[in-house]
Amino acid sequence: MTTAGSGHAVPVLVAGCWGAGTQHHQRDMYLPALTRSPDADVVGIWDDGQLSGSQVGRAKALGRDFGVPVVEDLSEALDSCRAVVGCPAPDVVGTLLASAAERDLPVLLDKPTLFGTKALGALVREVPSATVVAGHHWRFHGAVASARLAVRSGQLGLLHAVHAELIVGGPDGANPLGELRNLCVHPLDVVESLLGPLHGRTHAVHAAPSDGAGESWTISMHLDPDVVVSALVGRVRPDVSSAVHRYRLLGSHGQLLLDLAGPAMSVVGRQVSDLPFGPSSVDAMLAQFLGAGQGGRLEPTLSTAVGLSQVLDAVETAATSRTIETFGGS
Amino acid sequence: MTGNSPLGIGIVGAGFVAESHAAAIATDPRLGLSAVFDLDTPAAAAMAARFGAARATDLTELLSRADVEAVIVCTPNDTHVALAEQVAQAGRHLLMEKPLALSSSEARRLTKLYADKGLTLLVGHTHRHSAYAIAVKEAIESGRIGTVRTMRLAITGGWIWGGWGAWVLDPARSGGHAFHNGVHLYDLARWWLDSPVQSAWTCAQHLTAAALRIDDYLCSTLQTESGAAAVCEISRGERPRAASVFEIVVQGTRGTLLRTWSSDGIVRLSDDGSGPLTAVGDSPFGRQLVVFEQAIRASGPVAPPPEHAVEAIAVAEAVEASARTGDLVRVDG
Ligand SMILES: NC(=O)c1ccc[n+]([C@@H]2O[C@H](COP(=O)([O-])OP(=O)(O)OC[C@H]3O[C@@H](n4cnc5c(N)ncnc54)[C@H](O)[C@@H]3O)[C@@H](O)[C@H]2O)c1
Numbered sequence: 001m002t003t004a005g006s007g008h009a010v011p012v013l014v015a016g017c018w019g020a021g022t023q024h025h026q027r028d029m030y031l032p033a034l035t036r037s038p039d040a041d042v043v044g045i046w047d048d049g050q051l052s053g054s055q056v057g058r059a060k061a062l063g064r065d066f067g068v069p070v071v072e073d074l075s076e077a078l079d080s081c082r083a084v085v086g087c088p089a090p091d092v093v094g095t096l097l098a099s100a101a102e103r104d105l106p107v108l109l110d111k112p113t114l115f116g117t118k119a120l121g122a123l124v125r126e127v128p129s130a131t132v133v134a135g136h137h138w139r140f141h142g143a144v145a146s147a148r149l150a151v152r153s154g155q156l157g158l159l160h161a162v163h164a165e166l167i168v169g170g171p172d173g174a175n176p177l178g179e180l181r182n183l184c185v186h187p188l189d190v191v192e193s194l195l196g197p198l199h200g201r202t203h204a205v206h207a208a209p210s211d212g213a214g215e216s217w218t219i220s221m222h223l224d225p226d227v228v229v230s231a232l233v234g235r236v237r238p239d240v241s242s243a244v245h246r247y248r249l250l251g252s253h254g255q256l257l258l259d260l261a262g263p264a265m266s267v268v269g270r271q272v273s274d275l276p277f278g279p280s281s282v283d284a285m286l287a288q289f290l291g292a293g294q295g296g297r298l299e300p301t302l303s304t305a306v307g308l309s310q311v312l313d314a315v316e317t318a319a320t321s322r323t324i325e326t327f328g329g330s
Numbered sequence: 331m332t333g334n335s336p337l338g339i340g341i342v343g344a345g346f347v348a349e350s351h352a353a354a355i356a357t358d359p360r361l362g363l364s365a366v367f368d369l370d371t372p373a374a375a376a377m378a379a380r381f382g383a384a385r386a387t388d389l390t391e392l393l394s395r396a397d398v399e400a401v402i403v404c405t406p407n408d409t410h411v412a413l414a415e416q417v418a419q420a421g422r423h424l425l426m427e428k429p430l431a432l433s434s435s436e437a438r439r440l441t442k443l444y445a446d447k448g449l450t451l452l453v454g455h456t457h458r459h460s461a462y463a464i465a466v467k468e469a470i471e472s473g474r475i476g477t478v479r480t481m482r483l484a485i486t487g488g489w490i491w492g493g494w495g496a497w498v499l500d501p502a503r504s505g506g507h508a509f510h511n512g513v514h515l516y517d518l519a520r521w522w523l524d525s526p527v528q529s530a531w532t533c534a535q536h537l538t539a540a541a542l543r544i545d546d547y548l549c550s551t552l553q554t555e556s557g558a559a560a561v562c563e564i565s566r567g568e569r570p571r572a573a574s575v576f577e578i579v580v581q582g583t584r585g586t587l588l589r590t591w592s593s594d595g596i597v598r599l600s601d602d603g604s605g606p607l608t609a610v611g612d613s614p615f616g617r618q619l620v621v622f623e624q625a626i627r628a629s630g631p632v633a634p635p636p637e638h639a640v641e642a643i644a645v646a647e648a649v650e651a652s653a654r655t656g657d658l659v660r661v662d663g
Contacts, residue, residue: 205480205557220549240585255570
């Protein structure tokens with residue numbers, strides 16, 4: 001954590017410690033990144049205290065582990081910061097966004113698609129002035145950001161296909177709200193960041209959890225204007241740690257192969273392990289979010305998340321009814 | 331055919347792929363190339379001379395030779411059915427290049443014809459005999475990646491199909507990309523997933539020229555009776571033209587099998603092209619011919635069985651229909 005008053009560091013409030021299932025992104029993603037960032041000064045942790053089950057007491061534990069004060073009053077907490085990193089529970093998100101909007105504070109909101117399309121639409125309507133960045137961090141990965149520049153500047157000509165795999169393992173466990181909204185949103189958000197809002201048709205095959213593994217989704221799309229997309233997304237058993245996260249971009253004048261397990265070196269010792277280097281996708285996302293005050297752009301917006309959520313709805317219908325679904329007003 | 335003498339083979343169609351078969355025959359003492367026939371006489375003569383075989387002046391002559399016990403047909407796709415019938419009529423075993431036919435009903439009819447006559451029919455789904463394809467099958471069967479739920483098979487490269495006059499570009503002659511190249515992928519997916527394909531949804535593109543009458547890019551999502559999915563992508567329209575990408579992802583409940591472009595242990599980045607080079611020592615054409623020869627000698631079954639070749643055609647029909655309509659198409663079992 002940067003000490004208070006160290007010049008350009010932005011005072012940040014960590015708001016809400018909710019996660020679907022065992023997910024705890026404040027502990028596992030945001031606080032580690034915020035505390036190592038020279039751009040952030042974490043001034044407090046707030047939660048409404050309504051978390052249930054194993055999530056009770058998360059704010060206190062975080063405060064202890066990261067040496068940050070826990071603030072119980074939301075107004076007081078918001079008055080002390082210039083930006084909010086939020087993992088609010090579904091029933092708190094509206095209040096948090098409205099209170100932040102009153103103070104003109106930007107909110108980085110973790111995985112909004114988990115709230116569902118209806119709730120997200122309501123948020124956009126009820127708090128139109130909220131400045132929200134959807135926490136889709138993979139689009140900020142250095143390789144994706146670089147690919148986006150290449151695509152937008154036409155280095156590959158015009159894209160005609162994008163193919164992705166996101167296959168995770170490890171102890172996080174299955175997401176009780178479904179991997180469609182938890183995992184599938186990531187590759188689709190990366191595609192959105194390359195192409196803009198998604199319009200087209202989709203086919204999907206869903207495999208329910210079995211053999212100790214979580215769900216698996218095979219999503220295929222034909223997007224306007226004539227871009228073919230496919231994504232293999234799934235969760236293997238929790239005792240399998242290897243992750244696969246790749247993209248293949250095919251353009252009229254060239255191709256890009258991205259492996260988001262990098263940048264990393266392999267350490268070949270008694271076991272082969274990875275040695276990552278450079279800023280992670282979360283670091284890069286926070287840098288953009290916190291730099292927004294200096295003219296940086298704030299995206300993806302809540303509207304982007306709503307659009308993606310509608311695409312995910314179409315994917316779900318395609319899988320359950322075994323039909324080809326149209327989305328995005330195409 | 332006598333006990334240990336080489337199996338006498340005749341080749342019909344002395345073009346691009348025939349060269350691979352002839353080269354494989356030349357390196358296997360169990361096999362001998364007896365004669366070559368091609369409508370293009372110089373092509374037949376050149377191949378016959380290169381491999382020390384006779385040039386037959388017509389198909390009847392080739393099929394009547396005592397030293398032609400089995401035939402490899404390497405001609406354009408629309409000629410396969412008529413040639414297969416003539417080979418069967420002459421009582422010769424057949425290695426037919428893929429696709430077996432341009433419709434599943436004709437493919438079924440040929441399969442029955444060969445079974446009724448007690449003749450061996452092997453269809454050239456050559457990838458099945460590649461070291462990589464066998465390794466994928468064995469890895470799945472070993473249970474190392476658990477139950478397979480989804481897979482990707484991507485074989486993409488640049489233009490190799492000649493000029494506007496090339497027979498491959500004529501849908502009536504090649505059947506289109508699904509029949510011409512797609513069948514390789516559909517056959518592998520069906521084999522690896524160990525379940526017939528039930529439906530196909532296809533996104534098709536004309537990358538190289540809008541005026542193409544066949545698709546040079548096809549991406550099909552197949553679903554098997556067991557519920558697994560396979561995204562099969564085949565392209566001859568990529569840039570840079572000489573770059574090839576060949577990737578396999580098989581996702582199971584316990585792990586994921588990945589074949590990347592460096593999996594052969596050798597990658598070329600040169601002015602002439604970029605992509606994997608085949609590791610020396612692997613000869614899918616050679617392995618395929620051994621399967622053929624052993625089935626003939628033992629009057630036993632071949633792998634893949636002709637029924638799988640028929641299934642691949644049925645999938646190609648569904649893929650092409652889906653490409654035209656944009657609909658999810660059921661495979662005609
Ligand atoms: N298994 C594989 O990996 C693989 C690879 C390439 C091609 N193929 C298949 O092999 C077949 C041939 O393809 P190719 O690329 O070698 O084609 P090609 O055009 O290079 O060669 C075809 C040859 O057949 C001759 N021919 C045409 N009609 C004939 C007839 N009725 N009788 C005798 N000869 C005739 C032509 O003159 C030509 O020499 C096709 O069915 C193709 O799908 C398979």
